[in-house]
Amino acid sequence: MDSKGFRLNRAIIYIFLLAMSVVSIFPFYIMVIMSTHLNEELFTGIKLLPGNYLLQNFHTILSTNFLLYYKNSIIVTLSSTIGIVVISTITGFAFAKMRFKGRSVLFYFILGTIMVPSQVGLVGFIIEMKWFGINNTFIPLIVPAMASAFGVFWMKQYISSSVPDELLEAANMDGCGVMRTLISVVVPVIKPALITLFLLFFLWMWNDYLTPLVILNDQKLYTIPLSISIIGQLHRTDYAARILCLTLATIPILTLFASGSKYLIKGMISGSIKG
Numbered sequence: 249m250d251s252k253g254f255r256l257n258r259a260i261i262y263i264f265l266l267a268m269s270v271v272s273i274f275p276f277y278i279m280v281i282m283s284t285h286l287n288e289e290l291f292t293g294i295k296l297l298p299g300n301y302l303l304q305n306f307h308t309i310l311s312t313n314f315l316l317y318y319k320n321s322i323i324v325t326l327s328s329t330i331g332i333v334v335i336s337t338i339t340g341f342a343f344a345k346m347r348f349k350g351r352s353v354l355f356y357f358i359l360g361t362i363m364v365p366s367q368v369g370l371v372g373f374i375i376e377m378k379w380f381g382i383n384n385t386f387i388p389l390i391v392p393a394m395a396s397a398f399g400v401f402w403m404k405q406y407i408s409s410s411v412p413d414e415l416l417e418a419a420n421m422d423g424c425g426v427m428r429t430l431i432s433v434v435v436p437v438i439k440p441a442l443i444t445l446f447l448l449f450f451l452w453m454w455n456d457y458l459t460p461l462v463i464l465n466d467q468k469l470y471t472i473p474l475s476i477s478i479i480g481q482l483h484r485t486d487y488a489a490r491i492l493c494l495t496l497a498t499i500p501i502l503t504l505f506a507s508g509s510k511y512l513i514k515g516m517i518s519g520s521i522k523g
Contacts (some may be wrong), residue, residue, distance in 0.1 A: 276498070290487055301488065308489040309479055309496075316468065317475035318496070323482035324389045324460075324471055325453040332449050333477035340403025341430050345416060355404070361397045367458070374462055384465045393453065399445055406435065406441040415511055447504055454501060472497045 282290055283360070285299035294316050313442065377388040385392075411434055419429040457473040464470060476493050478487070 280495050283495045285488055287486045287488040287499050295368045305489045305492045308492055312479050313423045317470050317472050321471040324386055327451045328390045332396045332399050333446050335394050336399030336403045340407055343404040344407040358397045358400055362457040406438055411437050
């Protein structure tokens with residue numbers, strides 16, 4: 249293929265990617281624009297230009313303790329996500345590089361729990377949390393989520409394919425214990441997998457609606473997905489204020505994915521090829 253044909257093909261690819269980017273970004277742009285308009289203006293058609301009602305919408309959401317709900321979501325999401333990454337890494341390392349009795353049976357049992365929808369055990373989960381006396385607290389949202397079968401599977405597969413046994417043997421010869429080997433030797437190698445797992449579960453936990461809905465009764469403990477349903481309900485349903493809440497709720501997700509996109513893509517590609 250000559251250079252002219254190559255440039256033409258590259259231009260077509262760039263145009264296609266640009267068009268897909270516009271299609272992907274357009275809904276978010278509309279959401280941001282709608283959050284700047286009066287509620288009644290949203291029913292007159294799609295808005296492409298910013299309105300002048302942004303400050304009033306901010307006042308509406310701040311009057312409903314939105315900052316408290318934001319803080320609750322950050323506490324629950326960060327605590328559970330960090331716990332998931334830590335426990336999944338330790339467990340995945342054990343399944344990948346250690347030999348112990350019943351290892352295969354236990355791993356396939358954990359793997360089998362992925363096939364059971366979480367909604368199936370929801371009633372039992374609520375009864376169990378009530379029996380422990382921790383209903384209407386953050387504990388049922390944080391601690392049970394740390395036992396992630398998918399996280400264990402992800403880290404086991406990644407460590408098995410990315411960490412050679414010779415590296416662990418060298419660390420053992422240098423006098424490193426199991427935990428020191430994991431922290432000093434394994435973790436730097438599996439950094440893309442850790443960041444990818446963190447981003448995925450941060451997204452899932454940040455957007456979780458069902459579990460907080462059945463666990464939390466006190467509005468002071470509400471997370472952002474629950475708070476959106478009660479914002480702007482004093483005299484009417486203020487959809488513009490709710491859309492502003494959605495816009496603000498996407499900021500942490502966009503920030504994390506933008507800063508960790510390189511590792512996310514690398515982790516996904518490595519996991520799909522090596523796993």
